[in-house]
Amino acid sequence: MERMILNYIRQNEMICRGDTVVAGISGGADSMALLHILKEFSKSNYIKIIAAHINHNLRGGESDLDEMLVRDYCDNNGIQLKVLSADIKGFCAFKGLSLEEGGRIVRYNFFNLIKRRNGSVKVATGHHKDDQVETVLMRIIRGTGINGLKGIDPVREDGVIRPLLLARKSDILNYCHEKSIPYRHDASNMETDYHRNSIRHELMPLLKKYNPIIDESIANLSKIAREYEEHITAEVDEIWHKYKDKASISYNELSREAPLMQKKVLLRKYKEICDNIKFQHAHLEKAVEKIGDKEDTTWTVSLPNDFLLRRSYDKITVESKKTNRATPYFEYKIYPGKSYVLSKIKIVVETALKKNDKKQKKPEKQGEFLFDYDKIIAIGEHIVLRQRKPGDRIRPLGHKNKRKIKEILIDNKIPSDNRDSILVFEVGNEIIWLAGIAASEEFKVTEDTKKIMRLAFYKIQEEINA
Ligand SMILES: Nc1ncnc2c1ncn2[C@@H]1O[C@H](COP(=O)(O)OP(=O)(O)OP(=O)(O)O)[C@@H](O)[C@H]1O
Secondary structure (H helix, E strand, O other): OHHHHHHHHHHOOOOOOOOEEEEEOOOOHHHHHHHHHHHHHHHHOOOEEEEEEEEOOOOOHHHHHHHHHHHHHHHHHOOEEEEEEOOHHHHHHHHOOOHHHHHHHHHHHHHHHHHHHOOOOEEEOOOOHHHHHHHHHHHHHHOOOHHHHOOOOOEOOOOEEOOOOOOOHHHHHHHHHHOOOOOOOOOOOOOOOHHHHHHHHHHHHHHHHHOOOHHHHHHHHHHHHHHHHHHHHHHHHHHHOOOOOOOOEEHHHHHOOOHHHHHHHHHHHHHHHOOOOOOOHHHHHHHHHHHHOOOOOEEEEEEOOOEEEEEEOOEEEEEEHHHOOOOOOOEEEEOOOEEEEEOOEEEEEEEEEEOOOHHHOOOOOOOEEEEEHHHHHHHOOOEEEEOOOOOOEEOEOOOOOOEEHHHHHHHOOOOHHHHOOOOEEEEOOEEEEEOOOEEEHHHEOOOOOOEEEEEEEEEOOOOOOO
């Protein structure tokens, strides 16, 4: 077993010459075997080992005996040791965590602290093949994709390494006996991980009745999944430059990728702004289904953690639902003969222009429109300037019937992000103008118009008060 592990370390380039390795040692057979093997490795490779033990103080005197065993072994073998005595129960109660979760957080925080203080880049733990098989089974039961089938990573990006991942628990126990390596039964075992324990003691024996080498089969499945994932990751790396660090993804570009690549790109994009791994397959399925529908040019798909995936024509963005409404709702009363300023937009309402004033007959810019003032005052004394509301309608110029404003905005290819800042002018209950986009047929200037009202809006540099 020792030779297999040493080869595994080399093949996966887990440890390099000159590395300082922080090894998490609980006092159980796995981590004690790990420490022994690291010591063997250090004989032919120049590396420094720092053992790290956390006394979880969960099992009274038993916890202290675990600590003593680790201390003795390190003393006898000239290995530097760091010990943390932690009140895991108190910590978990305070944080509202399970003992497993809390214990894990405290452990890895301690390992990382030692790592930082000693300029180390590696943290080694004693996870082995049985842990791997249980982890994969637990994930299958909970629901997982190919990525989850990979199980525990032998080498993590943050420098955590698992040199024993190919060794079975029984081989580790034999190795400890063969080499007279001391260990404590159930060291640090919190015995509260009910799910893992029932998989180990109930489900695995049951599965073995159907397939005596089920653990090997699952370990192989995990290896195959890892190969597939690594291959796909390399493929995504190849195309990622098109999407990386861009505020939005081009729909035309993304829709040309295979559905699997679309999912991988969207997942990476999501992770660029939100480090949440609880992404469910259903989210990606929905997104790919939407991307496949070429007719539907504006849509949103909910993502975890209050995020949204939004398509607005050629733009696909991942955005927070909280900032979804870029412009909060606004509604103001405005009166003819005055001008107003609303977040850097100046609004002018002029009236009583004579119809025969040729200069005013036609709107000069897209930012203004002329209305029949008599028709306006017939239905209301003031104008309401507001944000659009669901169900808003207007009868656009040249149309017989009213149309939904939403459809008009879509037809005009107004990106959904900008729709809430469009100015809606309403008199009575009639929308007379969708600023710069559509004016009402009913209030336009005609041959019979006697007085004209001019509505105009301009972008201004500085905000000033009306
Ligand atoms: N008390 C401890 N002190 C130091 N290292 C520990 C301690 N307990 C566990 N470890 C390290 O973590 C490894 C995994 O332990 P164990 O399987 O009990 O934890 P887990 O919670 O299932 O795994 P993980 O830490 O990845 O969540 C051990 O082999 C050992 O390297």
